[in-house]
Amino acid sequence: MGKRRNQRVARSRLQDWLPRLQHPRIYLQRHAQVALDSLGRMYRNPLPSLMTAAVIGIALALPSSLYLLLDNLHRMSGSWDGQASLSVFLKEKVPAAQRDALAGRIRAWEEVASLQVITPEQALDEFSTHSGFSTALEALDENPLPAVLVVVPQTAHTGPAAAEALQKKIKLLPEVELAQLDLAWVQRLNAMIEIARRGILLISALLALAVLLVIGNTIRLEIQNRHDEIVVTKLIGATNPFVRRPFLYSGLWYGLLGALLAWLLVSAGFWLLAEPVAALAGLYQSDFTLQTLPLVTLGVLLACGTLLGLLGSWLAVGRHLSAIEPS
Amino acid sequence: MIRFTNVSKRYPGGFEALTNISFHMEKGAMAFLTGHSGAGKSTLLKLIALIERCTRGQIFLDGENVSDIHRRRIPYIRRKIGFIFQDHHLLYDRTVYDNVALPLVIAGYRHQDIGRRVRAALDKLGLLSKERMYPITLSGGEQQRVGIARAVVNKPMLLLADEPTGNLDPDLSREIMQLFGLFNEVGVSVLIATHDVELIHSMDYPVLALDHGRLAATAEDYA
Numbered sequence: 001m002g003k004r005r006n007q008r009v010a011r012s013r014l015q016d017w018l019p020r021l022q023h024p025r026i027y028l029q030r031h032a033q034v035a036l037d038s039l040g041r042m043y044r045n046p047l048p049s050l051m052t053a054a055v056i057g058i059a060l061a062l063p064s065s066l067y068l069l070l071d072n073l074h075r076m077s078g079s080w081d082g083q084a085s086l087s088v089f090l091k092e093k094v095p096a097a098q099r100d101a102l103a104g105r106i107r108a109w110e111e112v113a114s115l116q117v118i119t120p121e122q123a124l125d126e127f128s129t130h131s132g133f134s135t136a137l138e139a140l141d142e143n144p145l146p147a148v149l150v151v152v153p154q155t156a157h158t159g160p161a162a163a164e165a166l167q168k169k170i171k172l173l174p175e176v177e178l179a180q181l182d183l184a185w186v187q188r189l190n191a192m193i194e195i196a197r198r199g200i201l202l203i204s205a206l207l208a209l210a211v212l213l214v215i216g217n218t219i220r221l222e223i224q225n226r227h228d229e230i231v232v233t234k235l236i237g238a239t240n241p242f243v244r245r246p247f248l249y250s251g252l253w254y255g256l257l258g259a260l261l262a263w264l265l266v267s268a269g270f271w272l273l274a275e276p277v278a279a280l281a282g283l284y285q286s287d288f289t290l291q292t293l294p295l296v297t298l299g300v301l302l303a304c305g306t307l308l309g310l311l312g313s314w315l316a317v318g319r320h321l322s323a324i325e326p327s
Numbered sequence: 328m329i330r331f332t333n334v335s336k337r338y339p340g341g342f343e344a345l346t347n348i349s350f351h352m353e354k355g356a357m358a359f360l361t362g363h364s365g366a367g368k369s370t371l372l373k374l375i376a377l378i379e380r381c382t383r384g385q386i387f388l389d390g391e392n393v394s395d396i397h398r399r400r401i402p403y404i405r406r407k408i409g410f411i412f413q414d415h416h417l418l419y420d421r422t423v424y425d426n427v428a429l430p431l432v433i434a435g436y437r438h439q440d441i442g443r444r445v446r447a448a449l450d451k452l453g454l455l456s457k458e459r460m461y462p463i464t465l466s467g468g469e470q471q472r473v474g475i476a477r478a479v480v481n482k483p484m485l486l487l488a489d490e491p492t493g494n495l496d497p498d499l500s501r502e503i504m505q506l507f508g509l510f511n512e513v514g515v516s517v518l519i520a521t522h523d524v525e526l527i528h529s530m531d532y533p534v535l536a537l538d539h540g541r542l543a544a545t546a547e548d549y550a
Contacts, residue, residue, distance in 0.1 A: 023437070029438070231416075233433065236405065236410065237404075
């Protein structure tokens with residue numbers, strides 16, 4: 001008897017599911033309808049919906065803009081990344097012939113890939129065009145700048161320890177006043193960027209949590225408002241997924257709308273920053289421009305917003321919906 | 328259609344609403360469920376609609392034992408039942424049409440089928456001209472008929488009505504009861520809980536009488 005009963009239960013279970021299997025189009029139609037309905041519900045209450053979306057937008061805009069700033073900083077320092085070079089300042093009294101001989105000797109070392117000589121005249125030239133001090137420099141009766149050898153080590157010697165060893169070796173030469181490792185500050189900057197990146201990751205996680213809570217709370221209120229409707233639909237045979245669906249779509253829309261708002265906020269902020277940054281870059285003889293959200297990042301932002309919305313409503317729905325049963 | 332064998336329902340806290348109820352209602356039958364208030368009429372209907380679960384005994388619906396059925400299956404059982412409430416339980420932010428269409432939407436009918444069936448149900452209950460109106464603008468009797476249209480639109484095998492005429496005047500009550508009779512004639516099983524003794528006596532259907540949670544008097548077929 002048990003077996004027959006099991007068979008009957010299995011058959012009726014199949015009958016329950018059959019409509020969905022037979023008519024996937026109706027199932028999808030239903031989804032589209034619910035999605036639009038949820039959107040319409042938000043449209044009919046524009047102010048509360050917009051406020052929720054704005055909170056989510058601001059919460060998402062913060063980590064996005066921080067990330068973007070960091071990205072720009074990284075891009076700016078990136079152009080110096082590989083060039084581990086030593087600036088060797090020679091003593092002032094070293095004559096040109098001795099300087100060139102020294103340059104030839106160092107160039108021959110196996111650690112050195114290339115060497116460029118910047119004569120005091122070249123240095124002065126460059127300095128006066130780039131610094132804006134040209135008139136002040138003209139007032140001097142002699143060139144205060146020393147000759148500089150820019151030494152680029154072989155790739156095997158670009159590591160911090162090897163580069164430092166090379167720096168020491170050059171410092172010992174009698175003609176050398178100062179040998180400066182140019183990479184050091186780039187490395188420090190990169191280390192700082194790494195710390196900032198971790199910090200932003202932490203902030204992002206916290207703000208993602210905030211978005212989850214905001215959406216969860218909004219959906220919880222919506223469930224409360226539609227309590228009677230949920231009871232009635234359950235009474236006439238609505239399954240839990242059916243009841244859940246409109247709320248999940250609400251969460252999804254909130255997340256997507258919030259992400260779009262975040263994108264607008266970030267774009268507006270960077271648009272405001274673009275001009276002063278360009279002016280500053282101009283002062284540094286750089287054609288650096290702020291890069292706003294690239295398409296991939298925008299995609300990630302929208303996907304994150306949507307997923308957070310869905311997850312937030314899922315959590316709220318899971319907690320509150322099962323508690324509502326007809327009685 | 329409905330078979331109860333030794334069914335008891337004890338609520339948390341110890342109150343026993345139903346004690347050792349056994350009866351069988353044939354497919355296509357119509358019967359009244361009566362008793363003083365607090366006798367257990369509502370509880371019995373709730374057990375059938377799986378709103379409450381029995382604490383002892385077994386309940387069969389259309390041959391299927393539903394007393395220990397899994398929660399997930401409950402919605403599919405409820406779709407076989409049309410439930411009519413005293414206070415209508417309509418959705419007041421939706422039109423009459425949308426209210427009546429709800430069971431079909433839930434069951435996943437095609438858009439075209441939904442329109443056809445909803446209009447047929449509304450037509451049968453004389454509400455076709457009101458399909459675009461909101462329930463709040465209708466009279467009590469009309470609201471109750473919307474509730475009935477929603478209960479029958481899915482062509483359920485069983486209609487359960489809990490005090491369907493509780494708020495209606497005698498003429499309207501009779502009219503509603505006659506409607507139930509019409510549905511019964513086309514093969515729908517109908518069980519109506521009511522304490523309107525006058526109405527019960529005016530119609531020739533078997534009666535299940537509850538008294539303090541026990542089945543007091545039943546027609547012979549339902550023993």
